[in-house]
Amino acid sequence: MLEVTDIHTGYGQVKVLFGVSLSVKAGEIHCLMGRNGAGKTTLLKAIMGQLPLNQGEVTLDGERLSGLPAHLVPKRGIGYIPQGRRLFPELTVSENIEMGLMARGEGANTRDWVLELFPRLKERLDQVATTLSGGEQQMLATARALCLRPKVLLLDEPTEGLQPSMIEQIRQVVVKMKAQGYAIILVEQRIDAVLSIADRITFIENGQDRETVAPANVAQDGTILTKYLGV
Amino acid sequence: MDFGPHLMLASIEGAVISAILVLTAMGLSIVFGVMRVVNVAHGEFFMLGAVFAWAVSTMIGGHAAFGFVAALLIVPVLVGCIASGVDQLILKRIDYDVDRTIVATIGILYIVQQSTLMLYGPEARPVEPPFNTRLALPWFEFGADGFQMIWPWGLSVTTYKLFVIFAAISVLGVLWFVLTRTKIGLIMRATQQDREMAQAFGVPVNRVYSWVFGLGAGLAALGAVLVVPIQQAHYLMGGDPLLLAFIVVIIGGLGSLPGTVIAAVLIGMSDGIISVFFSPTLAKIIATFLVAMVLVFRPQGLMGRVAA
Numbered sequence: 001m002l003e004v005t006d007i008h009t010g011y012g013q014v015k016v017l018f019g020v021s022l023s024v025k026a027g028e029i030h031c032l033m034g035r036n037g038a039g040k041t042t043l044l045k046a047i048m049g050q051l052p053l054n055q056g057e058v059t060l061d062g063e064r065l066s067g068l069p070a071h072l073v074p075k076r077g078i079g080y081i082p083q084g085r086r087l088f089p090e091l092t093v094s095e096n097i098e099m100g101l102m103a104r105g106e107g108a109n110t111r112d113w114v115l116e117l118f119p120r121l122k123e124r125l126d127q128v129a130t131t132l133s134g135g136e137q138q139m140l141a142t143a144r145a146l147c148l149r150p151k152v153l154l155l156d157e158p159t160e161g162l163q164p165s166m167i168e169q170i171r172q173v174v175v176k177m178k179a180q181g182y183a184i185i186l187v188e189q190r191i192d193a194v195l196s197i198a199d200r201i202t203f204i205e206n207g208q209d210r211e212t213v214a215p216a217n218v219a220q221d222g223t224i225l226t227k228y229l230g231v
Numbered sequence: 232m233d234f235g236p237h238l239m240l241a242s243i244e245g246a247v248i249s250a251i252l253v254l255t256a257m258g259l260s261i262v263f264g265v266m267r268v269v270n271v272a273h274g275e276f277f278m279l280g281a282v283f284a285w286a287v288s289t290m291i292g293g294h295a296a297f298g299f300v301a302a303l304l305i306v307p308v309l310v311g312c313i314a315s316g317v318d319q320l321i322l323k324r325i326d327y328d329v330d331r332t333i334v335a336t337i338g339i340l341y342i343v344q345q346s347t348l349m350l351y352g353p354e355a356r357p358v359e360p361p362f363n364t365r366l367a368l369p370w371f372e373f374g375a376d377g378f379q380m381i382w383p384w385g386l387s388v389t390t391y392k393l394f395v396i397f398a399a400i401s402v403l404g405v406l407w408f409v410l411t412r413t414k415i416g417l418i419m420r421a422t423q424q425d426r427e428m429a430q431a432f433g434v435p436v437n438r439v440y441s442w443v444f445g446l447g448a449g450l451a452a453l454g455a456v457l458v459v460p461i462q463q464a465h466y467l468m469g470g471d472p473l474l475l476a477f478i479v480v481i482i483g484g485l486g487s488l489p490g491t492v493i494a495a496v497l498i499g500m501s502d503g504i505i506s507v508f509f510s511p512t513l514a515k516i517i518a519t520f521l522v523a524m525v526l527v528f529r530p531q532g533l534m535g536r537v538a539a
Contacts, residue, residue: 048431050427050430050431069435070430070431070436071430071433071434071435071436072433073431074431074432074433075433080431080432082428082431086425086427086428087428088420088421088424088425088428088429089424089425090420090424091417091420091421091424095417095420095421098414098417099417099418099421099429099432099434100432102414102417102418102432102433103432103433103434104433144432148432148433
C-alpha cells in the first residue's frame with residue numbers, strides 16, 4: 001500500500017536520511033525502531049511531504065506522493081500523529097477535530113465515529129486543547145488523524161510519557177485500526193509494546209534501514225536489539 | 232469653553248483616531264500573528280488606500296457619496312490584491328524568514344512610496360465626505376438656577392466622524408465573527424498556532440498566508456478610505472499610522488487581537504486628548520514612552536502570552 005523507496009532527505013544542508021526503503025501493507029503494523037537521532041521522525045516527515053527529497057520516492061497505492069505540495073499529501077489518505085501530539089494548542093477539542101474533518105471533507109458521521117472511539121473527548125468538546133491531560137491530548141491527536149478516514153496512519157511515539165492505563169487504551173485503538181485494514185507505521189521506543197503488536201519491525205540506524213524482521217525473530221535473537229538499540 | 236465640554240470634544244477626536252488606528256493595527260497584528268512577518272510596509276498600504284480612495288472618488292464624480300461608497304467597496308479589495316501579489320512575488324520566495332522579511336518589507340515600503348510620488352505627485356488631495364452635517368452637542372451644568380442643559384458654542388461633532396467610529400466597530404465585529412465562528416477563521420487560527428501541523432491536515436499554508444497578508448493590507452486600506460475625508464491623501468501619510476500601529480501591537484501583545492483593540496483605544500484616546508490640550512508631539516512622546524515601559528515591565532504586552 002505505502003511504498004517508500006530509497007529516500008534521501010534532511011533539513012537544509014544537514015542530511016539525515018541516506019536511503020531508506022519500506023513497504024507497508026493494509027492491515028499491518030510496521031514498527032520503526034532505532035536510537036535517538038537515527039532518523040525515524042524525519043522519515044515520517046518525509047512521507048508527509050514536509051521535507052524535500054533529494055532522491056527516491058514515496059507512493060501510495062501506486063500514486064506518487066513525493067513531489068506533491070505538502071498540504072495535498074494528507075488528502076490522499078495519510079493521517080499523522082506526530083511526536084509530542086502537536087495539537088492546535090489554543091483551539092478547543094471540537095475545533096481540533098474539525099481541522100481533521102476538513103482535511104478530507106469528512107462530515108458528522110466520522111465525527112461521531114471518532115468520539116465513540118474516545119468517549120472521554122466527548123465530555124470535553126469545549127475545552128481548550130492545552131488544558132487536557134497528557135493522555136487526553138494523545139487521544140485527541142489520534143482522533144484528529146482518524147478524522148481523515150486515512151488509509152495509512154503514522155504514529156510517532158504515541159505512548160511517550162503516558163500512564164500505563166492510557167498506554168493500554170492507545171494500544172487497543174491501534175490494534176482496532178489494524179483490524180479495520182489500516183496500514184500503520186508506528187515509531188516506538190518500548191520494546192515490549194512493539195513485540196506484542198508489530199507485524200514487522202524495521203531497524204533504522206544512521207539514516208538507513210538496516211534490517212526488517214518479524215517480531216518473533218527479535219524475541220529469539222537478542223543480539224539484534226543490542227546491535228541497533230544498545231539494550 | 233469650560234474644561235468639561237472641552238474634554239468631551241477631545242474624547243470624540245480621540246475616538247475617531249482610535250477607530251482608524253484599531254483597523255490599521257488589527258491588520259498588522261493579524262499578519263504578525265498568523266505569518267510571523269513584521270510588515271514594515273504596512274503604513275504604505277494605508278497610504279495606497281487613501282490615494283486610491285481619491286482616485287476612485289474623482290473618477291466616479293457625481294455626488295460625493297457615490298465616489299465614497301465605491302472607494303469603500305473597491306479600494307480595500309484592490310490594495311488587498313496588491314499585497315497578496317507582493318506576498319507571492321517576494322515574501323514567499325524568501326521563505327518568510329524573520330530577518331529577511333523585515334528587510335524585504337522595508338524595500339517594499341520605498342518602492343510603494345516612491346512609485347506613488349512619481350505617479351500621483353507630492354500634493355495632498357482631499358476627498359469630499361459623503362455627508363458632513365454638524366451636530367451640536369449638549370452639556371449639563373449645575374448653574375445658579377439648578378440643573379440645566381446648555382449648548383456650549385463650538386461643542387459639536389460631524390455626522391461623518393460618528394460614521395467612522397460606527398464603521399470601525401462594525402468591521403471589528405465582522406472580523407471577530409469571521410475569526411471565531413467560521414471555517415476560514417478556524418484555518419487561520421490553526422495555521423497561526425502550528426504551521427507544520429496545519430499543513431499535515433491539508434491546509435494550503437502558502438495560500439492562507441497570501442490571503443492573510445491581503446487581509447492585513449485591506450484593513451489598513453479600509454482605515455485609510457475612512458480617514459481621507461478628514462485628513463487628505465498624501466504620499467508620505469503612511470509613516471504615522473505605521474508607528475502608531477506598531478506601538479499599539481506591542482502594547483497590546485504581539486498577535487493578541489483583544490490586546491490590540493484595547494491598546495488602540497488607549498493610544499487613540501490619549502493621542503486625541505493630549506493633542507487637543509497640549510500638543511500632538513507630546514502625544515507621540517508619551518505613546519512611545521509607554522511602549523518603552525511596556526517592553527521593560529511586561530515584554531509580552533498587556534494581553535500577550537509568554538511563549539511556552
